[in-house]
Amino acid sequence: MTRHFLRDDDLSPAEQAEVLALAAELKATRHTAGAPTPLAAHGVPRAVAVLFDKPSTRTRVSFSVGVAELGGYPLVIDAGSSQLGRGEPIEDTTRVLDRQAAAIVWRTFGQDRIEAMAAVSRVPVVNALTDEFHPCQILADLQTVIERKGSLAGRSLTYLGDGANNMAHSYLLGGATAGMHVRIGSPEGFRPDKAVLERAAEIAAQTGGSVAWTADPAAAADGADVLATDTWVSMGQEGEYEARIAPFLPYAVDDAALARAAEDAVVLHCLPAYRGKEIAASVIDGPNSAVWDEAENRLHAQKALLAWLLEKSR
Ligand code: CP
Ligand code: NVA
Secondary structure, three states: OOOOEOOHHHOOHHHHHHHHHHHHHHHHOOOOOOOOOOOEEOOEEOEEEEEEOOOOOHHHHHHHHHHHHOOOEEEEEEHHHOHHHHOOOHHHHHHHHOOOEEEEEEEOOOHHHHHHHHHHOOOOEEEOOOOOOOHHHHHHHHHHHHHHHOOOOOOEEEEEOOOOOHHHHHHHHHHHHOOOEEEEEOOHHHOOOHHHHHHHHHHHHHHOOEEEEEOOHHHHHOOOOEEEEOOOOOOOOHHHHHHHHHHHHHHOEOHHHHHHOOOOOEEEEOOOOOEOOOEOHHHHOOOOEOHHHHHHHHHHHHHHHHHHHHHHOO
């Protein structure tokens, strides 16, 4: 059966742990003679299609480098340079790609678009960010927390900012899957999607974690082991820029918020960051910040994910 990774809960708790363990192994053995090359079939490199309907730096680089390190080669295609961007049906594009590529990675708008692709694809489809979820980022974030804290289950992760965006939703699902206590602090008008919150609560009930939403940023940050944030203006929302700043000001990850968190709290931000808006320069550039490891871990986590999906889809 072809396995896809469209949302964080496409991996069970045990499967997520397997992928994260593999990510650590691939990081430790990178550039060694025994490093696995699952994208080289009998020595012949296989292609992975990496499609972008939105801009990207980290995702573009980490998938390109990662696919090459796994023995394959990336075909990076921007919407503006493909027929998909001119309205070719998603299903038709997918049927062309899946006969030639070993996997398809796609950054796009609505989750319905990537679901339409996965519904017809015979090769794994990976969500490289949609309006609703950013599950590859959360794998990298979890790998980073393991590196800093040794484990995930039972630790608290607070996210302050836009509770309705892709990062908030993926922290809820991915964090609950890992058995973490996930707290979202956001303005009332930017609460997480109800169905996502309910699904995350259902997962947390099985893993021993918990999920919560609050409009009180101080209560959300209190004692947090991990303090995370993201831009207040996601890709596609640029037209709402002015209206989106003021409501979020009390939710900034600044020195006061960090002081409420655990003393050795790990600060995460998926990047790109806007210093002086969602995060203070003193915090992102300070001693608690793990953002550069987090960005590097996109590479290792996604290599592990691709290798795992290919193995399970054989
Ligand atoms: N964090 C992240 O996905 O970054 P890019 O938009 O640069 O890919
Ligand atoms: N929420 C942000 C994440 C960027 C990696 C966005 O969608 O633009």
